[in-house]
Amino acid sequence: MDRWRVHKFGGSSVADAVCMERVARILEEDPNPRLGVVLSACRGITDALLNVVAAAERQDDGVDRRIDEIRKRHHVIAETLLSGDPRAQFLTSFEQDLRDIASILHTVRLIRAASQTVRDLIAGYGEIWSTRLFSAYLRARGKRPGRVEWLDAREIVSVEWGPLGPAVRWDVSEANIAKAVPRDQPVTLIITGFIARDARGLQTTLGRNGSDFSGSIFGALLDAGEIVIWTDVDGVLSADPRLVPDAKVIDSLSYNEAMELAYFGAKVIHPQTMAPAVLKGIPIWIRNTFAPEKLGTLICANPTSQLAVKGITSIDRCALVNLEGAGMIGVPGTAHRLFGALRDHGISVILISQGSSEHSICFAIPESEATRAEAVVREAFDSELRQGQIQSVEVTTACSILAVVGDGMAGSHGVAAKVFSALGSAAVSVRAIAQGASERNISVVIDGKHSSRALRSVHSSFYLSPHTVSIGLIGPGLVGGVLLDQMASQIERLSRDLKVDLRVRGIMSSKRMHLSNVEVPLGRWREAVSATGEPADLTRFAEHIHADHMPHAIIIDCSSSADIAARYPEWLAAGIHVVTPNKKGNSGDLELYARFQEARKQGSSHYLYEATVGAGLPIIQTLRDLRDTGDEIRRIEGILSGTLAYLFNVWDGSEPFSSIVRAAKAKGYTEPDPRDDLSGVDFARKLIILGREMGLRLELADVQLEGLVPPALKACGPEEFLERLPEFDAPMAQRLKAARERDRVLRYVGSLDAATGKASVGLVELERSHTFANINLTDNVVRFLTRRYNENPLVVQGPGAGPEVTAGGIFGDLLRVCAYLGAKL
Numbered sequence: 001m002d003r004w005r006v007h008k009f010g011g012s013s014v015a016d017a018v019c020m021e022r023v024a025r026i027l028e029e030d031p032n033p034r035l036g037v038v039l040s041a042c043r044g045i046t047d048a049l050l051n052v053v054a055a056a057e058r059q060d061d062g063v064d065r066r067i068d069e070i071r072k073r074h075h076v077i078a079e080t081l082l083s084g085d086p087r088a089q090f091l092t093s094f095e096q097d098l099r100d101i102a103s104i105l106h107t108v109r110l111i112r113a114a115s116q117t118v119r120d121l122i123a124g125y126g127e128i129w130s131t132r133l134f135s136a137y138l139r140a141r142g143k144r145p146g147r148v149e150w151l152d153a154r155e156i157v158s159v160e161w162g163p164l165g166p167a168v169r170w171d172v173s174e175a176n177i178a179k180a181v182p183r184d185q186p187v188t189l190i191i192t193g194f195i196a197r198d199a200r201g202l203q204t205t206l207g208r209n210g211s212d213f214s215g216s217i218f219g220a221l222l223d224a225g226e227i228v229i230w231t232d233v234d235g236v237l238s239a240d241p242r243l244v245p246d247a248k249v250i251d252s253l254s255y256n257e258a259m260e261l262a263y264f265g266a267k268v269i270h271p272q273t274m275a276p277a278v279l280k281g282i283p284i285w286i287r288n289t290f291a292p293e294k295l296g297t298l299i300c301a302n303p304t305s306q307l308a309v310k311g312i313t314s315i316d317r318c319a320l321v322n323l324e325g326a327g328m329i330g331v332p333g334t335a336h337r338l339f340g341a342l343r344d345h346g347i348s349v350i351l352i353s354q355g356s357s358e359h360s361i362c363f364a365i366p367e368s369e370a371t372r373a374e375a376v377v378r379e380a381f382d383s384e385l386r387q388g389q390i391q392s393v394e395v396t397t398a399c400s401i402l403a404v405v406g407d408g409m410a411g412s413h414g415v416a417a418k419v420f421s422a423l424g425s426a427a428v429s430v431r432a433i434a435q436g437a438s439e440r441n442i443s444v445v446i447d448g449k450h451s452s453r454a455l456r457s458v459h460s461s462f463y464l465s466p467h468t469v470s471i472g473l474i475g476p477g478l479v480g481g482v483l484l485d486q487m488a489s490q491i492e493r494l495s496r497d498l499k500v501d502l503r504v505r506g507i508m509s510s511k512r513m514h515l516s517n518v519e520v521p522l523g524r525w526r527e528a529v530s531a532t533g534e535p536a537d538l539t540r541f542a543e544h545i546h547a548d549h550m551p552h553a554i555i556i557d558c559s560s561s562a563d564i565a566a567r568y569p570e571w572l573a574a575g576i577h578v579v580t581p582n583k584k585g586n587s588g589d590l591e592l593y594a595r596f597q598e599a600r601k602q603g604s605s606h607y608l609y610e611a612t613v614g615a616g617l618p619i620i621q622t623l624r625d626l627r628d629t630g631d632e633i634r635r636i637e638g639i640l641s642g643t644l645a646y647l648f649n650v651w652d653g654s655e656p657f658s659s660i661v662r663a664a665k666a667k668g669y670t671e672p673d674p675r676d677d678l679s680g681v682d683f684a685r686k687l688i689i690l691g692r693e694m695g696l697r698l699e700l701a702d703v704q705l706e707g708l709v710p711p712a713l714k715a716c717g718p719e720e721f722l723e724r725l726p727e728f729d730a731p732m733a734q735r736l737k738a739a740r741e742r743d744r745v746l747r748y749v750g751s752l753d754a755a756t757g758k759a760s761v762g763l764v765e766l767e768r769s770h771t772f773a774n775i776n777l778t779d780n781v782v783r784f785l786t787r788r789y790n791e792n793p794l795v796v797q798g799p800g801a802g803p804e805v806t807a808g809g810i811f812g813d814l815l816r817v818c819a820y821l822g823a824k825l
């Protein structure tokens with residue numbers, strides 16, 4: 001006859017009648033004639049029972065109500081699945097159990113304390129009820145070969161609780177099962193998970209989530225060919241799916257990897273589950289009751305998966321205790337005394353780290369033990385503390401431990417580097433580090449509030465999910481709107497090919513904002529923004545974008561508001577990256593500019609603004625590359641306004657200058673009020689941005705600015721301005737004529753000189769052959785004169801305005817930030 005197969009179904013798999021029917025079908029499809037089926041209590045029942053005990057200890061009035069809820073849940077299942085005698089039998093024994101519980105609780109109430117034995121006894125009823133219900137149901141369906149029998153694990157499994165948890169007494173348990181289970185007959189055993197008996201014969205449990213352990217104990221006792229643990233996820237995932245929504249199913253894991261993941265918090269499997277299976281080399285499958293067609297995860301001795309890192313887990317609510325003192329150096333036995341004292345008080349240590357200088361030892365424990373642990377350590381080292389050989393015992397609460405697990409880490413380089421750079425780019429600081437000598441695990445202790453961000457970021461860095469960036473866009477106007485459209489068209493490709501996961505989670509206009517917890521559907525962002533929304537609130541907007549669980553946050557400011565630029569320091573300092581075409585920030589006062597730089601350093605954040613000068617043209621990046629590679633920038637000259645370039649490119653003197661302005665406005669080449677271009681202020685701002693990038697401490701007032709708006713027309717309305725501009729044509733015509741007489745052209749040019757620190761913007765005469773005299777109509781152009789580009793300057797030229805190219809420039813910056821954050825572009 002085939003070997004036994006053992007199935008274990010978790011609480012979520014047997015939560016109610018519908019679930020139990022699903023389980024019955026899975027078992028009926030298994031052709032193996034001999035099945036051991038271990039069940040948990042119906043979902044939530046163990047918690048509910050333990051809460052009842054706690055309520056009785058508190059003498060809380062809600063005890064009866066809580067018991068009644070438990071009663072109702074089981075009644076509904078019994079009434080749905082059972083009928084006739086089986087139903088009556090179940091209900092009779094169930095009601096008797098509830099009466100027993102009530103009388104135990106009566107005593108607990110009186111003495112206001114429950115012993116562990118009482119707690120174990122009551123907590124274990126959940127498994128008794130779920131298995132009684134299910135065995136009666138499966139038997140009644142009559143579709144399994146042979147008999148369906150109920151098996152009480154307390155009659156079989158004998159354990160001894162020690163410091164490492166429950167240890168199975170194999171000889172006793174084997175003898176018990178040999179007596180209880182028929183040999184070589186088709187049979188389906190429905191077995192209570194979680195509960196067992198100790199050496200004295202008292203009921204005990206295998207610890208929370210212990211039914212997994214029961215599954216593998218019965219696998220070993222029945223010498224099963226395999227153990228299948230059925231749960232509510234598709235297998236063991238690369239991270240807890242509730243924290244990392246894009247966690248992936250791991251095909252196969254070694255016993256050791258699974259053990260390590262379980263120990264460090266992967267709740268999907270109980271850490272002790274592996275031992276019995278390893279003993280007999282039984283493979284364990286983790287599968288989804290709700291999707292039985294999926295293969296699941298195989299845990300065995302020699303898994304096929306070659307991934308270096310299998311999974312990333314975290315344990316929250318830890319405390320870190322740090323013992324520090326020069327007196328520990330070279331003194332043998334300090335660690336022994338320390339951990340001995342903790343063991344004597346039953347405090348279990350999750351992680352230990354000691355520097356090789358032995359100057360300090362730190363260890364992590366559950367936060368609930370922090371106060372006790374501190375007292376134990378202080379007592380153990382009382383004399384050393386008094387004599388100053390140990391200077392301090394520091395306890396830090398609200399920590400989390402993040403563990404990266406995989407057998408393959410031992411043979412591959414750079415795993416640790418990747419972990420730490422991911423933590424660094426998510427601005428998570430590391431308090432302590434431990435690496436098992438097996439190199440199967442790297443664990444780090446971090447600030448608890450960064451736990452999920454750290455988890456996601458490290459998870460992303462191993463390509464288990466793409467780099468996720470939370471994006472907020474301010475100013476969905478002409479440029480911002482085109483940018484969103486450009487992103488919409490590229491987002492899938494970026495995610496597929498480059499593993500960059502850009503999620504626009506908020507869009508804000510001057511009055512309203514639209515926030516999304518997942519992401520704004522970019523194909524329909526206009527509808528989304530107009531359909532819903534709340535009043536604009538920059539603080540809330542930034543907080544939403546910078547959500548703790550998102551590894552990275554970027555705000556794209558497509559407004560031209562100085563008020564918004566004034567918020568950059570706050571955002572940058574908090575670790576939010578900023579990308580913008582808004583000139584108001586970088587050309588504002590120097591004090592603000594200095595704050596950008598400080599905040600950027602403080603928050604390890606990036607601040608990119610290529611599109612502030614020359615739209616999408618690579619001007620700032622070029623300047624940075626020159627500077628960063630050690631070139632010396634001597635002079636920068638350029639035409640940084642498409643409008644002014646156009647006006648002087650087309651004006652040949654045959655018409656007055658004012659007509660050229662009027663025609664340019666009609667073609668849409670100027671701002672609605674052409675004075676915004678003619679004043680040269682916008683141009684001067686761009687020059688300041690470049691100057692500051694060169695290291696010059698420039699303010700707007702320092703720029704020698706020759707504006708083209710006649711002073712008499714500065715204050716009037718735009719209509720009047722255009723009407724009266726011809727009054728001032730004569731002097732302009734005169735300047736053109738003078739230039740021509742010298743065979744030169746007039747151009748509106750800005751220049752920066754490193755030696756003198758001077759910046760000027762205005763009309764200049766140029767040779768006809770000059771680069772600036774020969775550009776396309778609305779082009780921008782910049783010449784860099786540097787030590788390397790001396791005789792023959794470096795020139796960047798091309799369209800320097802327009803929504804498409806400007807948005808392209810911003811998009812480029814956005815991807816550059818992603819690359820800085822570790823995305824492989």
Ligand code: ADP
Pocket residue numbers: 009010011012013040209230231232233235236237238239240241242265266267268269311
């Ligand atoms: P059961 O009731 O079947 O015993 P549990 O709730 O004990 O189920 O365990 C399954 C749950 O474990 C999943 O729903 C999932 O939320 C959680 N979990 C945590 N970490 C992981 C992980 N790495 N892989 C899979 N599930 C995980």
Ligand code: ASP
Pocket residue numbers: 010011040041046047126193194207208209210211212
């Ligand atoms: N019912 C027990 C618990 O909730 C055991 C288990 O489900 O594995 O801890």
Ligand code: MG
Pocket residue numbers: 010011209212267268269
């Ligand atoms: Mg479980």
